[in-house]
Amino acid sequence: MGSYAHPEMVVTTDWLADHLEDPSIRIIEVSSLGELTYPDGHIPGAVHWPWRESLWDQKMREFVLPSDFAQSLSRSGVSPETTIIFYSDRCQFGTYALWTCLLRGHTHVKVLDGSRTRWVQDGLPMTTEVPRITPGNYPIRAPNETWRISRDGVLAGLGNPDRVILDGRTPEEYKGLRVKPEPGFDHGAERKGHIPGAKHLFYDELVNEDETWRPVEELRKAYEARGATPDKDIVTYCRLSHRATFLWFTAYFLLGYPRVRSYDGSWTEWGSMVGMPIENPSLS
CATH class of the missing domain: 3.40.250.10 (Rhodanese-like domain)
Structure with missing residues (x-):
């Protein structure tokens, strides 16, 4: 069986379960249904990003502006060195957030293979506790329109x-x-x-x-x-x-x-x- 061209872009549920306390990563749940899934249970330590409010500009049909995205990353405790692990209640919202993140210049990103579905199926821990995040000071980065x-x-x-x-x-x-x-x-x-x-x-x-x-x-x-x-x-x-x-x-x-x-x-x-x-x- 062959391997993926860039396997480092995907993490398994087992890997993430072993790295929940890893200070170099930030887990982010990108909810497709706004507030309907995160409060009922999420991966421990995960920050909540409702997709539309977090990834789109609030005034025009455009992705979140670089300045606003830098503020969002700062509030989420993300530094330029932090690796973000995205997951969602539907797998395509994880890749959507990752694509947007690359568009706005943050390249340390991965997605959880199987997203919330596989995590729950594997019987791995969930919590309703909202993590306490120490805000950072993420710099505004130039957009990357490559993709x-x-x-x-x-x-x-x-x-x-x-x-x-x-x-x-x-x-x-x-x-x-x-x-x-x-x-x-x-x-x-x-x-x-x-x-x-x-x-x-x-x-x-x-x-x-x-x-x-x-x-x-x-x-x-x-x-x-x-x-x-x-x-x-x-x-x-x-x-x-x-x-x-x-x-x-x-x-x-x-x-x-x-x-x-x-x-x-x-x-x-x-x-x-x-x-x-x-x-x-x-x-x-």
């Missing part, structure tokens, strides 16, 4: 044989039957469908039932089946880019693909922009 692509960049590359666009949403979203995953009110964009030429790779195909990543051979096979090979320029997207970052992380860090970027505007932007081309198989 980000805008709508204009995606649009300009349509039809380019060197590029493969991967859509990480559910089959229903990709086929143009829904804008968001079931259940609930269907909302998030003005139009249904997918970006022209995009190949469907539902992020759920990359994980086991406990949300740990599948073996590297299975991951590689899934990407290659969509024409996404190491020589291609890979763009990932979904609805809000959480699942997109999961595809990005898998391709870049686990498979070692050199050219992978996430389109963070994703379908909520593309499907609502005037004049953007769309493919909708449900209308054929």
